[in-house]
Amino acid sequence: DTEVTQTPKHLVMGMTNKKSLKCEQHMGHRAMYWYKQKAKKPPELMFVYSYEKLSINESVPSRFSPECPNSSLLNLHLHALQPEDSALYLCASSQVGGYLLGANVLTFGAGSRLTVL
Amino acid sequence: DAKTTQPTSMDCAEGRAANLPCNHSTISGNEYVYWYRQIHSQGPQYIIHGLKNNETNEMASLIITEDRKSSTLILPHATLRDTAVYYCIVRVANNAGNMLTFGGGTRLMVKP
Numbered sequence: 017d018t019e020v021t022q023t024p025k026h027l028v029m030g031m032t033n034k035k036s037l038k039c040e041q042h043m044g045h046r047a048m049y050w051y052k053q054k055a056k057k058p059p060e061l062m063f064v065y066s067y068e069k070l071s072i073n074e075s076v077p078s079r080f081s082p083e084c085p086n087s088s089l090l091n092l093h094l095h096a097l098q099p100e101d102s103a104l105y106l107c108a109s110s111q112v113g114g115y116l117l118g119a120n121v122l123t124f125g126a127g128s129r130l131t132v133l
Numbered sequence: 134d135a136k137t138t139q140p141t142s143m144d145c146a147e148g149r150a151a152n153l154p155c156n157h158s159t160i161s162g163n164e165y166v167y168w169y170r171q172i173h174s175q176g177p178q179y180i181i182h183g184l185k186n187n188e189t190n191e192m193a194s195l196i197i198t199e200d201r202k203s204s205t206l207i208l209p210h211a212t213l214r215d216t217a218v219y220y221c222i223v224r225v226a227n228n229a230g231n232m233l234t235f236g237g238g239t240r241l242m243v244k245p
Contacts, residue, residue, distance in 0.1 A: 020176075049232075058220065058235035059177065072232055106176050120167055120224050120233060124176030 018043060020125035022107050028131045031097060037128045039090040039107030048090040049122065050082060051106040059106055065090060066112055097132045104129050137221045142240040145215075151208040153239050155221030158202040163225050166197060167233070168206045170217040177220065177235070180206065211243045 020041045029035050039048065047066050051059035064072035065084040079101075081093040090107055108122040138156040145151040157166065167182040181188055181195045183204075188195045194207040208215055220238040 058218075058238060059171075061232050061234065064232055108176070120165065120222075121179050121182070122169075122177070122233060124178065126174075126176050 020123050022125035022128050026129050034095045037092040041109040045109035047110045047112045049108040053104040099132050102132045137236050139239045144242050145211045147245050151211040153206040153219050156203045157223045160201050164223045166204050167222045169220045172217040213243050216243045
């Protein structure tokens with residue numbers, strides 16, 4: 017299995033809703049990432065998990081709450097979002113451990129397109 | 134991480150080679166050059182990476198200048214499916230959380 021699977025593909029939510037995005041991989045990768053991408057812009061890093069522990073938080077507002085329950089799963093919990101949070105949310109995974117083990121070779125999912133009304 | 138500079142857009146005729154340049158004049162000795170692409174409405178896809186030697190795989194070739202201040206990604210026979218945004222990223226490879234920072238990229242349009 018060489019894929020990163022993201023669900024749902026599309027999500028519409030109101031500003032008072034609570035929802036979650038889910039990401040799953042079975043490649044044995046121990047680093048997982050969340051990126052946010054606005055239209056016609058490059059992806060922006062939000063969070064990095066390494067060995068199921070949060071290693072990087074790029075000053076993301078607390079209305080976004082990541083969770084890594086095990087080495088195959090990554091969730092992004094959403095609460096009290098704003099319309100400007102509407103974007104494509106991309107999950108990725110990679111090996112950890114330097115160049116020879118494929119560090120920085122990320123496998124991305126197709127993304128979850130979020131619309132906040 | 135070293136900053137990269139890429140042209141905003143390029144056109145290429147189908148079947149011809151697409152040569153995508155990237156400048157990274159402040160690259161450090163332990164930084165690698167990575168190339169990704171993003172086809173419309175899909176997640177980015179890894180293409181190739183290298184340190185100082187030229188590299189080739191089934192998707193593309195990567196040519197890095199001797200001073201490592203620039204590189205060129207070559208798609209030898211571009212097809213319409215190669216139309217995408219191509220990102221050149223320079224990054225060290227280490228054990229810590231590997232964060233890839235995407236710049237603006239080059240929007241490649243392959244035309245029939």
